[in-house]
Amino acid sequence: MTDPSRDRSQELRRLRPHPSSVAEARHAVRAALRTSLPDPDLLDTAELCVSELVTNAVVHAGTEIDVAVVLYDGGARVEVLDRSAHLPVPRHYVSLASTGRGLLMVDQLCTRWGVSSRVNSKTVWFEVGGVSDLPDHDPTPMSGSSLLPIVPVVLRRVPLLLHAAWQIHAESLLREILLVRLDEESLSGLEEHASASAAIALMEQQIRRPDLGQAPEEVMAGAVEPLVSADEIVLEVPPGSVRHFAVLNRLLEDAAEMADSGSLLTPPIQPEIRDFRRWICQEVARQAAGDAPVTWDPSVRRGPPASAPPLRWDASVVQQSAEAVIAADDSGTVVAVSHAAATALGYPDPAALVGGRLIDVIPERFRQAHLAGVTLHLFAGRGPLIDTPVTVPALCADGHEVLVEVLVRSRALSHDRRLFTAHLTPA
Structure with missing residues (x-):
């Protein structure tokens, strides 16, 4: 934290790692700044930013939290210290992330912000109002950290x-x-x-x-x-x-x-x-424990299988379709296949595919992209290939590949489940 010998530094309070500490920090900071920063917009900014930093400390550090305010001409610095050495990461890769944007908000709202790091703690700070002459980072090095x-x-x-x-x-x-x-x-x-x-x-x-x-x-x-x-x-x-x-x-x-x-x-x-x-x-x-590395192999199952309940939907829409359509649930299990789709992929009967994995009809070099794409769509809303026809190779029953144009559609069902349908046409 800031050197307590400074006469403009206020050590506000020590907070426990509990959600209620967010409101407590917000009220304490507003009370400390109310007389020195009469601008209501700056007060609101300070409240919002300290809420974000204390929330991060509660959720990601789980330790006691110290909050302090440093007053200077034209502005104030608010400091939040926790007992975790892991530094916060502002996520600029919005296309992949669904969380972690709070620090980007802090960056946009405050005058400047930064992190002071120690061996077993860190302080995340921000300034509102004018820029101070306080250091951007803690001048004390992390003693011996490189030797840990x-x-x-x-x-x-x-x-x-x-x-x-x-x-x-x-x-x-x-x-x-x-x-x-x-x-x-x-x-x-x-x-x-x-x-x-x-x-x-x-x-x-x-x-x-x-x-x-x-x-x-x-x-x-x-x-x-x-x-x-x-x-x-x-x-x-x-x-x-x-x-x-x-x-x-x-x-x-x-x-x-x-x-x-x-x-x-x-x-x-x-x-x-x-x-x-x-x-x-x-x-x-x-x-x-001293064991040798084991290489990642996506074909190796490392635990009990998933046991998701079946989807509640009308499978006959796919089963009776004259088009080549494959339907899969949000866990990647094939739940329905039309006869046209089975024939196009060289399977004598749609039942040969139902209950299996959708990645079984995807060439190995594309499987990681498929698995990640479904997950990112479900949890980050990312879907650059949803409702967009693309030409890709499909893996047939005998192991050879055939080019098809695929149109993937995503449909929300009840109980927060999702159905994916892939519509295939010869390329």
Whole structure:
């Protein structure tokens, strides 16, 4: 925090890691600034920005939070300190992200903002009004931080696009299960959420995200193997953070089961997405224990299968269609196929495809893009290929590929489920 010897510095209060602390910080900052910043717009900005920073600290750090205000001629700096060393990441990749835009809002509203980092804590600050002569960052270096031990976790054949999509899904699940488990009597839900968020933040800082753009032609050109995978990434995990991955894996396993049963608003997810989470969390635990790396293999199932309830819809619309149509649910399971579609792909009967995976008719080099695309559509609203005809190869029953024009449509059903239909015509 700011040097308390400054006569214009006010250490407002220490807050507990609880949602009620957001309102408490907001009221405290308004009270501290009311006389020195009479402009109501600046007061509103300070309230909004401190709400965002304290919310981030509550959700992602899960530690005690200190809030301070530094007054200077023409403005004020508000500082929020938590006991987590993981730095906040403002997300400019809006095309892939559904969360994390709060810091972009802070950036747009305040005069300037920044982060002061220590070994076991950080301070995120912002200024409203005029620019101060206070330093942009903490002049005290992170003593010995470069000498801190790490566990090097070697990740091989990392599916970058799948990781980006999984992370958005994971954050959605974590937010919802936090609301389910949090109550006024216990903070264990927040503490576990903070541990899981710390693991996600560590991966976000070290695993790059591919930028596919929004235009269909850009997506089709850039979303194929090997462009969307990394041969090897060494994830540097502090020893104390190894347990965060175990918490993340357990929380998301529980949340996925709740989503499958319909107990959450978050819809079921494709099994490959949850297998990716199991793989990366298991790799951290295994390699921390001294085991050799295991390469990512999307064909390996790493846990119990999903058990999402069947969709409630009229399958005869597809089954009786004279067009070549394949329908799949939001977990990627084929739920209906027309005779024309089965014939076009070399299958003697539509039943040979129903109940299987939609990726079985997608060439392997496009499968990661398909899995990520469905996930990003469900959780970030991204859909550059929805309702847009594209020419792609389809995989036939005998293993050969045939070019088809595909028109994918997405339909919302009851109980927050979604149906996808692919309409095929010869290219």
